[in-house]
Amino acid sequence: MEKSLFRYIWTHSKREQLFICFVVLLSQPFYFISLDLPRRIVNEAIQGEAFKDGNVTAPFLQLHFDLPQWLGGGSLRLFDGFEVGRVGLLLGLSCLFLFFVVVNNGFKYWINLAKGILGERMLRRMRFDLFAMVLRFTPEALRTVKSSETATIIKDEVEPIGGFIGDAFITPVLLGMQALTALFFIMVQNVWLGLMALAVIAVQFTIIPRLRRELLRLGKQRQLASRELAGRIGEVLDGIEVVHVHNAYAWERAEIGSRLFALFSIRLKIYNRKFAVKFLNNFLSQVTPFLFYAVGGYFALRGTLDIGQLVAVISAYRELPPPLKELIDWDQQRLDVQVKYDQVTQHFAEERLGPMIDADAEAEAEDQPLAGPLVVEELSLSGPHGDMIIENASFSLALPTTVAMMSNGSPAASMLARVLARRITGFAGRISIGDRDLTQIPMSLSGRRVAYAGVDPIIFPGSIRDNLVYGLRFKPTNRTEADRREVARRVAEAARSGNPFESISDCWIDYARLGLKDELDLDRALVRLLERIGMGESIYLFGLAGRIDPERHVALAERLVEARNRLRETFRSNGMADLVEPFDVDRYNDQASIAENLLFGVPVSGEFMGRNLADSPQFRSAIDRAGLTDGLIKMGLQIAETMTEIFQGLPPGHSLFAQFSFIGAEELPDFQAILRRRARGGHDLRREERTRLLALPLAYIEARHRLGLLDDSLKRQIVEARSFVRGTLEKAGATGVEFYDPDRICMAAPLRDNLLFGRVNYQVADARHRVAEAIAAVIRELDLLEDVERIGLDHEVGAAGRLLSPQERASVNLVRCLVKRPDILIIDGALAPFDEERAGKILHALLGDLEQQSLFMVLSNDRQAGAFDVQMRFNGGRIVADQIADSQGRAQRAAAENAQNIAGEVA
Amino acid sequence: MTLETEVQSLRQVPMFRDIDPARLKLLAFTSERVQFAAGQRFFAQGDPSDAAYVLLDGRASVLLNTPKGEIQVAELSGNALLGEMGILSDTPRSATIVASEPTTALRIDKRVFLELLAQFPQMSLAVMRELAQRLERTNAQLVAQSSS
Missing domain, CATH: 1.20.1560.10 (ABC transporter type 1, transmembrane domain)
Known part of the structure; x- marks a missing residue:
């Protein structure tokens, strides 16, 4: 970026600045005229100076210009005006004044708008330029760059600069x-x-x-x-x-x-x-x-x-x-903003940045496979303390091949892996693949053709699918935006502020290149790969816990009710009917909470969820009408009494509170106070106390909590209250609850609940497990497994993938590499979270799936190395490569003999 | 049947006899009441010990695996505590328990139970007392056997 803020502004906005300046100058005469008019109204029209010589009329809108002396004097008469009377002149001048007020404000409006837009465009440009530089930070600079500082620079620090830009010259x-x-x-x-x-x-x-x-x-x-x-x-x-x-x-x-x-x-x-x-x-x-x-x-x-x-x-x-x-x-x-600008540009100093990545030029580079021999000549690598990790090593390998890089505790294997993946650029020597020098291969090509899975899986927030296809989004293949005008506007705006024209709503995945037909096909491929490395079960469970989007999962949505009925049938015919208590609009569900029984649906908006329900005026009026309020508050008192009795003496923050108590440790004293007051004979509960007490029984599940608070008449009352609740909510137009309907999907509920359409019985031993088996059987029977797993791909991974287990994160990381079908796959510790048995299985699956692809894998010992074509050992700066079988898997040759051929194992 | 009746049942268990009623209520509240069909297993010999059970209603057989197949060594009924040794000693199940008729039991989760023991010394003392008494009985039986 330019060193000086003014140069930056001038370079990118001189046309707009000059134009606004011109308009400002243009507006000045109008401004002066409007300042002058009040004087004329008073002097000429009201005080009558224009009529002082006994004139009955005076000219209005006379356009005369007095020429200065050096042009020979005299005056230029353009228009002699209308002859008008006193009142006419007054009204004429006043209207003229009004006209100029409008004109001036019009100018002001346009100028402010233009300045604002200019500032916003420049701000957008500046933010984008800075972000583009963020992508260019070198690995070395990244050790000292703090992410949150960089974020605050781009977000906050340039904001005042943007505000200033509109005023910079004008x-x-x-x-x-x-x-x-x-x-x-x-x-x-x-x-x-x-x-x-x-x-x-x-x-x-x-x-x-x-x-x-x-x-x-x-x-x-x-x-x-x-x-x-x-x-x-x-x-x-x-x-x-x-x-x-x-x-x-x-x-x-x-x-x-x-x-x-x-x-x-x-x-x-x-x-x-x-x-x-x-x-x-x-x-x-x-x-x-x-x-x-x-x-x-x-x-x-x-x-x-x-x-x-x-x-x-x-x-x-x-x-x-x-x-x-x-x-x-x-x-x-100006000075203030200049200081800010200097501080910002210092953060993005040129020496901290890598080379400019010219996306357009690189995109031109043809997408050729990385084939041919991998030749390493005199490679030397130094470690962080200046010690030599690899010294003058040379070897050559025919690709495709599979290489076990056995580290034996030294960092050399991992460093060589990172050199091949171009994660380390500082090395001496020469590495080439085919006839290309590794360092000369354009980033866009190596990004497509090489995949590297390191120890730390980097997972972005979003769905599992988003993370898996992250490596497939090189450039948009075709535009999917429907509204052409909107596209044109977006692109024009991007051009004005130096932003990219691509939109993330375009289609970024080149299915044909992957040998796939469409999105569905890709989902299938993703699920298959996840299954290959043993994450199929997790994806299935994520799918059951996920929600259905009837537009995206048409087939499943159509057959869901069928599956629901089939499941019910299975339970009935196998004597498992007591495992699940179905939702029945005419019966109380003992396995569900009172809130769920009252709503007979799933809350969508926060105001109907959890304790907030007790605050909802619509809900309150409904249970008032059903005559339930007092009964529920009485239950609340009973619950409070039991909770204060049995949780007394547990230290606050104890895990049992969170797991079992209706009342948090910090609320216990409040409820105790309410109970004491009632024990002394006080019957008046304050409004907010009633609400708090009412909230307690909402979470009460008879079969689970067994406090014996519900009798048949109360249950009947609750069932009757359902229609009041639904009626009140529907009348109020509240869309916060999606009601259960046995013949329709409930989109707010997870897939599993939609299949069960009921609650698993808390009181039957091993019920959850048996129900899960029955669900799995029905899903298989109806051939819905794939659809369920596709919903599983929608599972949110959370910030940095924290909602996934370490094994799941590692699996996502691996599949992200595999789905690219790279020519060279480099695995450097990505299997670390798995135990040896599972890692062995994954490795086996990886080796089995390779087609004309090379695998470089860092191993800590040689237990798994037997399955690779080449075993590479690192020892004191030397590299020794033993070829066991050649890449086509022909007869195994003696390792010792080949060690000489390939191992340019020089130290 | 409610929490109160479960507390009554727990009180009949020698190990819990001397525990404060409020604590017993907490123990019952944090446990689950589960029903087993006739022939359904509570757990099998060798399974990891994850819970103890108090029989509230019905009967259960204790089976041991032997080279000759499973043999029944005992039958338990009302208010019997079973599986507690496994969760205290952190060892796998030493026997298989099968419901001999439709049976209701209170399932005390291992983690919750140990947390309660850690929190309330009175409960730990009651458990220790019971274990010591069992040891004493075993010793007495051994003496009786060796002298006979």
């Missing part, structure tokens, strides 16, 4: 002109008074920026301190586990506290200084009239100065300070 031009005009007028009236004003202005313009220099230094400090604060908060959040484990709360609180204090101190200094400067600035602008009155008055008394002139000078001076002040403020803002 404000000084406009204000400067106004100030110069006023100054010129004073000069014309009286040179000495003009010079006096000029002197004060000169003082203002030299002293104040100097005083503000300190302010800038403080501003710089403030910016860094607040950036570090953001960084620190991000770090604490990322490492929150360590804070918990080591009880470092006090330390972290003190750490942030002291940062806030430092920040406060800086801001305090800034305020002190800022207002002191403001005071001086105001004082200096008031000093000039003082001089005019004193000095000018003195000369007027002495008779050397005409009083009229003095009055004119003073009134002209009144026009001078506002633009001056604003100009000085603008200058302050």
Whole structure:
């Protein structure tokens, strides 16, 4: 990016800036006319100056221009105007005034809008440029770059710069002109008074920026301190586990506290200084009239100065300070923003960035397979302490092949793997594949043809599918956006602010290249790969816990009710009917909570979920009408009584509270107080107490909690109340609850609940397990497994994949590499989370699936190495490669004999 | 049958006899009541020990695997505590338990039980007392056997 902010702004927006400037200048005559009109209305129309010579009429809209002397004088008569009377002139001039008001405001509106849009475009450009540089950070720079600081730079720090851009050139031009005009007028009236004003202005313009220099230094400090604060908060959040484990709360609180204090101190200094400067600035602008009155008055008394002139000078001076002040403020803002800009560009200093990735040029590079021999000549690699990890190693391998890189505890294997994957660029020697030098292969090609799975699976938030296809999105293949006009607008806007034209809603996956037909085919391939590495079960379970989108999962949605009925039939015919209590609109479900029994549906919006339900006015009015409120509050009291009795004495925060209690440890005293008050005979419950008590029984499940609070009549009442609840919610147009219907899908409920359409009996031993088996059997029977697994692909992985187990994260990481069908697959510790048996199975599956592809795998020992074509050992900087079988799997040859052929095992 | 009746049943179990009623209620509340059909297994010999059971209603047989097949060594009924040794000693099940008729039991989860023991010394003492008494009885039986 340009070193100077102004150059950056000028380079990218000079056309707009000039155009806005031009419009501003254009607007000025209108502005002056509108200032002049009130005088004319008063003088000419009301006081009648235009009619003073006994004229009955006066010209209106007369367009005469007096030519200056040097053009020969005289006047140019364009239009003589209409002859109108006094009232006519008054109305005409007033309407003219109104017209100019509209014109001026129109100009103002356009200028503000144009400035705003310009600023926003430049802000967009700047943010995008910065983000593009984020992608270019070198691996070395990334060790010191903090992610949260970078985020706050792009998000917050450039924001004021964007706001300033619209004013960057226009404000000084406009204000400067106004100030110069006023100054010129004073000069014309009286040179000495003009010079006096000029002197004060000169003082203002030299002293104040100097005083503000300190302010800038403080501003710089403030910016860094607040950036570090953001960084620190991000770090604490990322490492929150360590804070918990080591009880470092006090330390972290003190750490942030002291940062806030430092920040406060800086801001305090800034305020002190800022207002002191403001005071001086105001004082200096008031000093000039003082001089005019004193000095000018003195000369007027002495008779050397005409009083009229003095009055004119003073009134002209009144026009001078506002633009001056604003100009000085603008200058302050300019410096401020320049400092911010400098700080931002320093963060993205050129030496921290890798080479520019020219996406367009690279896209041109043809997509050829990486084939031919892999030749490594005199490769040397040094470790972080300057020690040589690999020294002058040379070897060559015919691709495709499979290579076991046995590390034997040294980092050499992993480093060589990363060199091949181009994760390490600093090495000596030469590596080539076919006739291409590894370092010369365009990134776009190696990105497609090489896949690297390291120890830390990096998972982005989103669904499992999003993560799996991440490596397939090189460039959009075709546009899917329906609205052409919207596309054109988006692209035009992107062009104006240097942003990319591609949209993520385009179709980015080239199915044909993968040998697939469409999205469905891809899903199938993904599921198959996940199954191959043993994640099929998880995907199936995620699918059961997932929600159905009838538009995307048409087949499943159509057959779901059938599967539901089939499952019911299975239960009935196998004597398992007691395992699941189905939802029946006419019967109370003992296995479901009271809330679920009342709603007979699944809450969609937060206001009907959990305890919030007790707060919902619609729900309250419904159970009031059903006459349930008092009964439920009584239940609430009974629950509170039992909970306070049995959880008494457990320390707050004990896991049993969270797992079993209706009442949190911190609420226990409140409920105890309510109960004590009632025990003393107080019957009046406050409104909020009633709500709190009402919330308790909502979560009560008779079969699970067994407090014996529900009798048959109460259950009947609850079942009857369903229609009231539904009626009230539907009448109020509330869409917060999706009601159960045995013949329809409930989209708010997970797939498993949709299949069961009931609740598993808490009181039958081993019921969950048996139900799960029955569900699996029905899904297989109806051939819905694939659809369920596709829903499983929609499962959200959470921030950094925290909702997945380490094994699942590793599986996603692997499949992300496999689905690309890379020519060279490099696995460097990606199987670490698996136990040896599972890792062995995965390895077997990987080797079995290779077609004309090479696999380089870092292994810690040689237990699995037998299955590879080549075994590579790393020892004291040397590499020894033994070929066991050649890549086509022909007869195995003696390892010792080949060691000589291939192993250019030099040290 | 409600929590109260379960507490009554727990009180009949020698190991829980001396425990505070509020604690017993907590124990019952944090347990699950489960029904077993006739012939359904509680657990099999060699399974990991994940819970103890108190028989509330019905009967269950204790089976041991022998080279000659499974043999029944005992039958348990009302208020019997079973499977507690496994969760205390953290060893696999030493026998198979099968419901001999439709049976209702209270399932006490291992983790919850151990947490309760850790939290309330009175409960731990009651368990220790019961274990010590069992040891004493076994010793007495051994003495009786060796002297006979």
